[in-house]
Amino acid sequence: MTKEPVVAILGATGAVGQEFIRLIEERKFPYSKLKLLASYRSAGKKMTVNGEEYTVEEAKPESFDGVDIGLFAGGSISKELGPEAAKRGCIVIDNSSTFRMDPNVPLVVPEVNPEDIAWHKGIIANPNCSTIIMLMALKPIHDLSPIKRIIVSTYQAVSGAGKEGIDELRDETEAYLKGEEMQPKILPSKSLPKHYPIAFNLIPQIDKFVEKDYTKEEMKMVNETHKMLHDDSIAITATTVRVPVFRSHAESVYVETADELTVDAVRKAIDAFPGAQVQDNPAEMEYPMPLFTSEKYDCYVGRIRKDLYNPKAINLWVSGDQIRKGAALNALQIAEYMLAHDMIH
Template sequence: MFNVAVVGATGAVGQEILQVLEERRFPVKRLLPLATARSAGKEIRFGGETYRVEATGEDSFAGVDIAFFAGGSASKEFALKAREQGALVIDNSSAFRLDPEVPLVVPEVNPEDARQHKRLIANPNCSTIIMVVPLKPIYDAAGIRRVVVATYQAVSGAGAAAIEELRRQTQAVLEGKEYPPQVFPHPIAFNLIPHIDVFAEQDYTREEWKMVKETRKILHDERLAITATTVRVPVFRSHSEAVNVETESKLSAAAARELLRRAPGVEVVDDPGSLQYPMPLTATGRDEVFVGRIREDISVDKGLNLWVVADQLRKGAATNAVQIAELVVSSGWL
């Protein structure tokens, strides 16, 4: 049994981590829910008990075995303090993902990397996690030369205020009224915004660079050619991705489908004749990465197209973090 802290326990990802810990019956001896001073004093339910949220401080982690950081500025401020006090930190922010000393782990893809942790493991970006789970079996079987991905990302990836903006904006449009955007730079209702996070080098957004750099680190292949376009869509929850893969050796659609059916964490939903394919509505609340529309790329000799969907608050964040903790515990790496 372990003393577990959840930093950001009142936010969307923090709440999801608590739910996943309870669902998967992670051996929690003592729970310490932490958040900002603004949220201190709120009550949460876990394991049939009520807990009062405390403000995160530099001395909050004494006696904590595992500290989940749900993301945000708290990671830069407190993650290293938690590590110094003896906790294993599993961090959902981008603060440490590209640090060569910090493992970046998706348990179905690179579990052995977690063994090298120095009491700090980074959880990858949600879109990266969703993509690399089905890429891994293809990479192992046929090699990958190039990946071209376009994402269709739900508004919940931008937080609770973004969900409310989509809801209110949609209602306003249907009633012939206006609802000026506040969270997003443009209206999101009945619209697509090809802009997630800030623009960075070469006019790619930081979200797009995350997918490039994190995928290379997870697959241990700095030569892998990847390009991404990340798009916000008017969907409440679960991200979708159109992934084009050019392989080193020929892999038929049938062979890829069979590989993916056997891959851990993947659920193949691919029956065009019955109109069966992954969708955000059916992926929401699930932990699997759903893959469908598996077909050969008719423009190149060795290419595949995949349609990939997963709940970004679960497998793309909370579930992956809890799976990392389970992996470390079960392997005796704590």
């Protein structure tokens, strides 16, 4: 495409939509025209992008007429408007879980499997935030020697549950410190019959329980990793936990490979991998922490060490901003990749 694309942001007023806007400004993403779309409740709101004021429009199928790239912030509206936008010639990059496991839709992290973009049929899916952050640390290891087994425990920030999750942690913390009763309404999930406080607590459930007493979030990490690494034989066990942190997820990962790898080789591979940085110096107490990985583009990896019992296994710790790399940044990078490789017509 020689001309700059017409871009629409669906869900522009939410946390991920606002992050799209910030990143478009920061990364000087090119566009000839920009449309900000949301539900009828947010229509009419004013938002500023690159110094220009926009009025948020209600998202309808015809909103995508003449649009080249649709950045979808996520939510149930993707199911209805994704195919409608694609039908109108718009390339949809969708942040919801709607299309991730659809065999006709590529699931992409540009640093991990950019080759899958080429077979899209109008919709490209953004993976789950916890899967993205894990694979940014594991793909360089997989390139050294095929991964055979992964055991991962996640420490997921409340912003993964949207603005309401952030508000809930703040309100409960204030209530607790004043000696008042906490009033949980959102977590583990708004759709579940029971809610627990997150302030000064950990909740070992994200989304609902599905087969074999794993949660939907845990199975996303399993299925999405298989799809993106094109290998269903990798044995993956995930335990996903919501923690009282505002922003940026962290994960503890055990990874077993076909060959024995040295810590030095793993460190070098991760550090050379675009979008990943090694922050690992036990002598100086240096390791990634959510407070310091928030607002950053890269995923940070530390505590890299050989397993004590399995010579073919490495243990590591990774932290990354799930609203940036785990959501908006990854989607925007897909669009940037497509522009750079002249894949938008």
